[in-house]
Amino acid sequence: MENLAIRRLDSTEQGFAAELRKVLAFEAGEDDAIDRAVAQILADVKARGDAAVLEYTQRFDRVEASSMAALEISPAKLEAALEELEPKRRAALETAAARVRAYHEKQKIECGSHSWEYTESDGTVLGQKVTPLDRVGIYVPGGKAAYPSSVLMNAIPARVAGVKEVIMVVPTPGGVRNELVLAAAQIAGVDRVFTIGGAQAVGALAYGTGSLPQVDKIVGPGNAYVAAAKRRVFGTVGIDMIAGPSEILVICDGTTDPDWVAMDLFSQAEHDELAQSILLCPDSNYLAQVEESIHRQLDSMPRRDVIRASLSGRGALIRVRDMDEACEIANAIAPEHLEISAENPRHWAEKIRHAGAIFLGRYTSESLGDYCAGPNHVLPTSRTARFSSPLGVYDFQKRSSLIEVSEQGAQMLGQIAAELAYGEGLQAHARSAEYRLRRN
Amino acid sequence: MENLAIRRLDSTEQGFAAELRKVLAFEAGEDDAIDRAVAQILADVKARGDAAVLEYTQRFDRVEASSMAALEISPAKLEAALEELEPKRRAALETAAARVRAYHEKQKIECGSHSWEYTESDGTVLGQKVTPLDRVGIYVPGGKAAYPSSVLMNAIPARVAGVKEVIMVVPTPGGVRNELVLAAAQIAGVDRVFTIGGAQAVGALAYGTGSLPQVDKIVGPGNAYVAAAKRRVFGTVGIDMIAGPSEILVICDGTTDPDWVAMDLFSQAEHDELAQSILLCPDSNYLAQVEESIHRQLDSMPRRDVIRASLSGRGALIRVRDMDEACEIANAIAPEHLEISAENPRHWAEKIRHAGAIFLGRYTSESLGDYCAGPNHVLPTSRTARFSSPLGVYDFQKRSSLIEVSEQGAQMLGQIAAELAYGEGLQAHARSAEYRLRRN
Numbered sequence: 087m088e089n090l091a092i093r094r095l096d097s098t099e100q101g102f103a104a105e106l107r108k109v110l111a112f113e114a115g116e117d118d119a120i121d122r123a124v125a126q127i128l129a130d131v132k133a134r135g136d137a138a139v140l141e142y143t144q145r146f147d148r149v150e151a152s153s154m155a156a157l158e159i160s161p162a163k164l165e166a167a168l169e170e171l172e173p174k175r176r177a178a179l180e181t182a183a184a185r186v187r188a189y190h191e192k193q194k195i196e197c198g199s200h201s202w203e204y205t206e207s208d209g210t211v212l213g214q215k216v217t218p219l220d221r222v223g224i225y226v227p228g229g230k231a232a233y234p235s236s237v238l239m240n241a242i243p244a245r246v247a248g249v250k251e252v253i254m255v256v257p258t259p260g261g262v263r264n265e266l267v268l269a270a271a272q273i274a275g276v277d278r279v280f281t282i283g284g285a286q287a288v289g290a291l292a293y294g295t296g297s298l299p300q301v302d303k304i305v306g307p308g309n310a311y312v313a314a315a316k317r318r319v320f321g322t323v324g325i326d327m328i329a330g331p332s333e334i335l336v337i338c339d340g341t342t343d344p345d346w347v348a349m350d351l352f353s354q355a356e357h358d359e360l361a362q363s364i365l366l367c368p369d370s371n372y373l374a375q376v377e378e379s380i381h382r383q384l385d386s387m388p389r390r391d392v393i394r395a396s397l398s399g400r401g402a403l404i405r406v407r408d409m410d411e412a413c414e415i416a417n418a419i420a421p422e423h424l425e426i427s428a429e430n431p432r433h434w435a436e437k438i439r440h441a442g443a444i445f446l447g448r449y450t451s452e453s454l455g456d457y458c459a460g461p462n463h464v465l466p467t468s469r470t471a472r473f474s475s476p477l478g479v480y481d482f483q484k485r486s487s488l489i490e491v492s493e494q495g496a497q498m499l500g501q502i503a504a505e506l507a508y509g510e511g512l513q514a515h516a517r518s519a520e521y522r523l524r525r526n
Numbered sequence: 527m528e529n530l531a532i533r534r535l536d537s538t539e540q541g542f543a544a545e546l547r548k549v550l551a552f553e554a555g556e557d558d559a560i561d562r563a564v565a566q567i568l569a570d571v572k573a574r575g576d577a578a579v580l581e582y583t584q585r586f587d588r589v590e591a592s593s594m595a596a597l598e599i600s601p602a603k604l605e606a607a608l609e610e611l612e613p614k615r616r617a618a619l620e621t622a623a624a625r626v627r628a629y630h631e632k633q634k635i636e637c638g639s640h641s642w643e644y645t646e647s648d649g650t651v652l653g654q655k656v657t658p659l660d661r662v663g664i665y666v667p668g669g670k671a672a673y674p675s676s677v678l679m680n681a682i683p684a685r686v687a688g689v690k691e692v693i694m695v696v697p698t699p700g701g702v703r704n705e706l707v708l709a710a711a712q713i714a715g716v717d718r719v720f721t722i723g724g725a726q727a728v729g730a731l732a733y734g735t736g737s738l739p740q741v742d743k744i745v746g747p748g749n750a751y752v753a754a755a756k757r758r759v760f761g762t763v764g765i766d767m768i769a770g771p772s773e774i775l776v777i778c779d780g781t782t783d784p785d786w787v788a789m790d791l792f793s794q795a796e797h798d799e800l801a802q803s804i805l806l807c808p809d810s811n812y813l814a815q816v817e818e819s820i821h822r823q824l825d826s827m828p829r830r831d832v833i834r835a836s837l838s839g840r841g842a843l844i845r846v847r848d849m850d851e852a853c854e855i856a857n858a859i860a861p862e863h864l865e866i867s868a869e870n871p872r873h874w875a876e877k878i879r880h881a882g883a884i885f886l887g888r889y890t891s892e893s894l895g896d897y898c899a900g901p902n903h904v905l906p907t908s909r910t911a912r913f914s915s916p917l918g919v920y921d922f923q924k925r926s927s928l929i930e931v932s933e934q935g936a937q938m939l940g941q942i943a944a945e946l947a948y949g950e951g952l953q954a955h956a957r958s959a960e961y962r963l964r965r966n
Contacts, residue, residue: 174945175945175946175949178941178942178946178949179946181942182942182946189652192642192644193654196638196640196654197638197654197925198636198637198638198639202632202636204632210899212629212899212900212901214633214636214637214916215875215878215884217879217880219912220879220880220912233950234946234949234950235946235950266949302912302913303913321768321908321910324912324913328761343961345961346958346961346962349954349958350958352954352957352958353952353954353955353958355954356952356953356954357952387953387954388953389952389953393954431930432930435928438926439657439660440660441926442926442927443926443928443929444655444926444928444929445929445930445931446651446929446930447930447931449931449932449933449962450929450930450931450936451936451940451958451959451961451962452958453943453947453956453959454936454939454959456943456947456955457939457942457943457947458939458946459650459652459929459939461652461654461928461929468761470764471924471926472659472660472742472764472924473659473742473763473764473924474764474924475924475925475926476925476926476927480920484906484911484912484913484914485637485915485918486878486880486881486882486884486911486915486916487882487883487884487895487901487916488875488884488886488901489883489884489885489886489890489894489895489899489900490871490872490885490886490887490890491885491887491889491890491899492889493889495889496889496890496891496894499894499898500891500894501618502618502621502622502897502898503891503893503896503898505615505618506615506618506619506622506674506675506898507893507897509615509618509706510674511828511829512793512796512797512829512893513796513827513828513829514789514793514795514796514827514829514833515793515796515893515896515897517789517792517793518789518790518793518891519891519893521785522888522891522894
């Protein structure tokens with residue numbers, strides 16, 4: 087058995103800041119060969135539509151289909167996938183979906199999904215109109231990394247936002263379908279499903295083909311080809327973030343069962359070798375207990391090789407001066423997932439400014455949030471929580487400013503606008519405002 | 527004098543859809559040489575910080591400065607720029623700023639800038655915490671295209687959102703400063719101003735240097751180098767949109783003074799040769815009057831060469847069947863600016879789903895919105911209004927999910943999460959949830 091050596095750091099030691107930077111460092115390598123291949127596939131799909139998508143799917147996924155229509159999964163088959171699910175699993179998936187829906191319904195209300203306006207004393211009306219996107223595409227990876235929970239997390243907010251049509255694409259390498267993913271699509275209310283993937287699926291969604299209509303936004307995770315394709319079509323359609331490796335940061339005051347915390351670190355590490363699990367604690371004794379637990383529990387994990395690689399390569403157990411310093415470090419890291427496993431977690435959560443999701447208290451394992459607590463599990467990674475948010479209803483809506491200037495309002499505003507327009511050398515702007523002035 | 531020939535289309539004629547697509551077609555040409563130069567400048571700024579920024583600024587802007595500190599404009603100089611403004615212009619700028627601030631304060635309330643949470647019957651608490659970004663960078667172009675109104679529109683929403691520090695960069699080619707821009711920065715409450723520009727300024731904001739701290743998001747327009755640099759640093763920091771050429775679509779029922787509408791088309795066309803001005807009207811007689819007015823008024827416009835190029839190259843006067851069809855076409859175009867110059871404009875606005883800003887009624891010229899009505903003038907271009915929104919307070923805030931599962935809640939959620947985690951083959955996720963179950 088290979089050894090697991092997880093890094094131990096101490097915030098009081100010299101060079102700590104530099105050490106921490108090293109642990110966090112991650113450069114999403116851009117692969118020129120992938121990018122060139124993707125550019126060519128996209129151009130081809132744009133030019134030749136269905137025919138190109140069909141050819142790439144036959145070639146890359148070894149799927150024997152004679153037309154794009156043959157790559158669409160009928161509503162009856164989606165329904166059947168759900169019907170054939172084992173009852174316990176179906177109940178779990180439906181309860182999770184109901185909870186995710188309830189949370190996002192609440193979010194729709196609280197986050198300001200209503201149009202609004204106000205009238206000024208001279209009759210001028212200002213406001214903003216909120217409308218859902220017309221049509222959204224959801225990319226779902228195929229093969230082993232196909233997660234039904236991702237289908238729920240991407241499709242349900244779109245549905246709650248009022249998106250008229252949700253189209254899912256999911257590759258089926260070798261023609262193998264993931265029935266759990268199809269059942270999740272049915273529960274989430276996906277309208278159409280195509281068994282296509284890769285850059286060709288992103289191109290089909292972005293440009294539209296004969297059989298697949300152009301969408302307005304593409305969301306969902308994918309491999310390096312999918313990520314490169316999403317970057318390239320951004321602007322033609324909207325995209326969600328390009329996600330980096332998943333991360334968990336646990337702040338613990340040393341009062342939680344060390345086995346629980348070790349398993350929480352495992353649950354992130356098991357995703358892939360690049361996932362990052364970090365623990366901050368003021369108690370070095372406790373850190374030693376967690377380290378012991380990691381070694382003790384590792385062998386019983388089916389995914390121990392991935393966990394070992396992840397914890398050895400990117401994990402860290404860090405002793406901090408106190409819980410206040412832990413919160414400061416958390417803000418600097420801006421983690422995707424932050425567990426505050428401590429007495430009075432609210433007290434510490436107050437000090438957190440940057441995190442994708444905050445899990446409070448020792449009963450709130452990240453895995454509960456991943457599946458069924460209700461909030462979205464699509465979260466900002468790689469310090470992007472400094473400026474971005476969990477996927478939400480707001481990602482499937484947009485706003486239009488409303489401006490209705492009264493005749494009286496145009497007198498006041500016209501003079502200001504003209505003054506500033508002349509200052510900027512834009513005389514047509516000025517004159518257009520002046521035309522609305524009464525000629526006395 | 528060169529001729530102005532503006533395209534005339536008719537929606538009832540065969541081939542109209544294809545013609546319209548041709549008018550709208552715009553490919554933001556990606557320039558590999560620019561992109562390579564930008565990649566190199568960014569890498570250099572990242573590696574060498576202040577020294578690199580200083581060298582590029584000396585070389586590209588021909589500015590003689592011996593240090594980055596010498597490139598910062600002191601608060602006293604900003605204050606002086608405001609004090610020395612001509613009183614009428616200062617009053618106009620201050621009134622515009624006050625109106626923009628008032629609109630965005632209202633937006634902050636209506637668009638859901640509050641944190642929220644709810645408690646379930648078993649004590650589990652779910653919600654979302656809203657926080658402002660810590661630090662934002664605003665790019666302001668130098669030279670002739672320097673618009674004080676842009677400073678207001680970019681900085682004020684950040685301030686209203688609660689951003690702690692706003693840093694502005696503005697190049698000063700040949701050392702020439704735009705006092706109006708500096709005065710606007712002072713009015714808008716910008717904290718620090720550096721006279722740097724181009725990819726080197728974007729790099730300084732994105733990575734931070736010795737003298738200029740790293741920001742969390744960069745907003746504001748720029749040339750091709752700035753746009754390429756923003757695309758490249760996206761992910762390290764947030765960015766606003768990469769704007770395409772500006773556009774106006776006017777829907778008119780034929781009851782507005784043709785000179786007014788012609789001038790509204792001019793006000794977009796005068797921005798640059800690639801700007802797009804389109805008029806939709808069911809009355810071909812009226813279209814002829816507007817065309818006549820365009821020819822009659824053109825020569826009196828100081829920027830007539832730009833207007834002529836823009837209207838000839840990308841403008842169109844389109845006869846439509848009726849106002850309903852005009853609204854349908856508007857939704858397909860998803861214009862940045864939409865003027866509904868008609869009786870009962872609200873009736874038609876109801877039918878609009880996609881537009882950056884909607885200007886209702888004949889007194890609402892776009893130029894009033896550009897400067898001082900209150901809503902933001904940074905708007906989605908090139909059909910991106912299908913999925914994106916005006917710049918707003920929401921662009922300077924982000925959300926963190928809050929999940930606090932009670933001991934009782936963990937019993938119910940733990941079983942569901944474990945069931946689904948086993949289904950996805952993620953055993954550490956399952957066990958982490960199961961550890962929270964009571965052992966009976």
